[in-house]
Amino acid sequence: MVPPTTVRRLLTVDGVAISAAHDDPGGERSVAFVVAHGFTGGWNRSDSRRIAAGLLPYGGVVSLDLRGHGASAGASTVGDAEVRDVAAALDYARWLGYRQLVSVGFSLGGSVVLRQAALADHARRPDAVVTVSSAGFWFFQGTAPMRLLHRVVYSRTGRAVLRGAYGTRVLARPWQEPYPMSPAEAAGALAPLPLLVVHGDRDGYFPTEHAELMVAAARAGAARRGVTDRTEYWLERGFAHAEAAASPELVDRIGRWAVHVMGSAGGSQDLPA
Helix, strand or coil: CCCCEEEEEEEEECEEEEEEEECCEEEECCCCEEEECCCCCCCCCCCHHHHHHHHHHHHHEEEEECCCCCCCCCCCCCCCCCHHHHHHHHHHHHHCCCEEEEEEEEEEEHHHHHHHHHHHHHHCCEEEEECCCCCCCCCCCCHHHHHHHHHHHCHHHHHHHHHHHCCCCCCCCCCCCCCCCHHHHHHHHHCCEEEHHHECCCCCCCCHHHHHHHHHHHHHHHHHHHCCEEEEEEEEECCCHHHHHHCHHHHHHHHHHHHHHHCCCCCCCCCCC
């Protein structure tokens, strides 16, 4: 596992210290990928490092530990306040000199990058969004893994297990109404940003209806605004869930998609054959 070029502590607007890693491809800093992991993940996990390595031929990579995960401070809100973490990582990528930014999120991170882009003002939005294995709506318990996850997150014993086994600290206070904007609502607010929705037909957490809901919302949002729909949907045959199941070939295609929609080949780099 190749270490990143640099590791930094970033401060979010609400004062949480976030750990972020930068993989520098060298040369001109044209495109950067800001990568947000799934629940219990982190930038230093082997799956995340493999994804960073797969994206590196197409641009720089800034990977972060969402709050409550890994070396970051704070406690996970499981998709709400994490938008501030992604915003801090995007600001860091801009400070590094990258001109075009692509947010890439997996599972929990996929929901977060959608919401961050939808809620941000124009200057703090990414230039494109990729969401992989994301939920389309909150509180889903239609699969056994999600029923278990809800029991774990909403119990004191479960949160203790998450701390001890995964180093993941979850806020004990549940969400209060009004609930955060759902990922599907966020997708509907993104146009005309390019959006790539990736989902597997073997996802054991979120059935394909979640992805289909996000895609429909994104396309409806473009129609309402009278702008070109730039949404793509990849239903991946045999693909299960998030980082652990993402093949090198899939990560490579995501990188190619990003530099294509950015109208760039990663600055001075040519696309690999």
